[in-house]
Amino acid sequence: ISLHKVIKNQKFLEEFEVYYQPIVNINSGQIIAAESLLRWQSPELGLVTPTEFIPLAESTGLIVPLDRWVVRSVCQQIKTWHDAGVPYLKVTVNLSVMEFNQPDFLQKIVEFLEINNLEPHYLEIELTESMIMQDVNSAIATMNDLQSLGVSIAIDDFGTGYSSLIYLKNLPVNTLKIDRYFIHNVANDSQKSAITKALIEMAHNLDMQVIAEGVETEAELSFLRQNNCDAMQGFLFSRPLPAAEFENFLWNNK
Numbered sequence: 001i002s003l004h005k006v007i008k009n010q011k012f013l014e015e016f017e018v019y020y021q022p023i024v025n026i027n028s029g030q031i032i033a034a035e036s037l038l039r040w041q042s043p044e045l046g047l048v049t050p051t052e053f054i055p056l057a058e059s060t061g062l063i064v065p066l067d068r069w070v071v072r073s074v075c076q077q078i079k080t081w082h083d084a085g086v087p088y089l090k091v092t093v094n095l096s097v098m099e100f101n102q103p104d105f106l107q108k109i110v111e112f113l114e115i116n117n118l119e120p121h122y123l124e125i126e127l128t129e130s131m132i133m134q135d136v137n138s139a140i141a142t143m144n145d146l147q148s149l150g151v152s153i154a155i156d157d158f159g160t161g162y163s164s165l166i167y168l169k170n171l172p173v174n175t176l177k178i179d180r181y182f183i184h185n186v187a188n189d190s191q192k193s194a195i196t197k198a199l200i201e202m203a204h205n206l207d208m209q210v211i212a213e214g215v216e217t218e219a220e221l222s223f224l225r226q227n228n229c230d231a232m233q234g235f236l237f238s239r240p241l242p243a244a245e246f247e248n249f250l251w252n253n254k
């Protein structure tokens, strides 16, 4: 498809948009953060989801400028929201392993924070287990550098990768995001319940915050609340929203 042409022409500045899904404190119901999620509104193809275009962008290397555009846009957006009076909002960014491994990756993060005069702890990078396990030592070094800058780190889709728990103990990680596979019907599935409880307890013992992904029902939410999960995101609370709608949502939830 025409992704290559689009990005080459710099037209992606017009066709791509960052959506934001609220992340909510499980007890207070307050919005504490948002996950940024990229969307491609193609004039020819309509709304294309990341699962379709990210593999293509990765195989062509175009994911690097694309991910950088996302980080830059997100930093700018957080700053705009802070200036508008939204306190303490943190935003997470999903990155491709290709961008994470670029030699100037950290330098770019610093640059985007600085040009927006943004404190680093408002940015969180989401990494998957498989991204980290490709080259554990190098990943840990980059993660340590991010944390030294003040940027926090989440492990995304946790439970679906192949990382060993021995490694998890040694990873510099602030937040563990339990994959939505485990959350779906968790209250009525004894195996998922057992795994989810164990993951929450383990993460807390490692001083990590726990976010449940893909929460769709009240039953799932109350299970998570009873078992001390810290935060949640999912369609029960809100779908990912365009920036302007997300901002309205924020004001209505104060």
Ligand code: G
Residues within 6 Å of the ligand: 036, 037, 038, 049, 050, 051, 054, 063, 067, 070, 094, 095, 096, 240
């Ligand atoms: O929003 P949706 O569920 O369709 O996202 C599908 C996948 O695309 C998720 O695994 C998510 O991590 C990934 N993704 C979303 N936004 C970005 C982005 O800006 N950069 C990268 N590299 N991946 C993203």
Ligand code: G
Residues within 6 Å of the ligand: 021, 037, 094, 156, 157, 180, 213, 214, 215, 216, 233, 234, 235, 236, 240
């Ligand atoms: O892999 P990652 O966790 O980054 O993917 C996030 C994706 O999950 C987003 O594309 C988002 O659209 C999707 N998502 C968010 N909340 C829900 C939910 O409650 N149910 C389902 N099925 N998908 C969700």
Ligand code: MN
Residues within 6 Å of the ligand: 035, 094, 126, 156, 157
């Ligand atoms: Mn994610």
Ligand code: NA
Residues within 6 Å of the ligand: 156, 157, 158, 177, 178, 179, 180, 213
């Ligand atoms: Na996930």
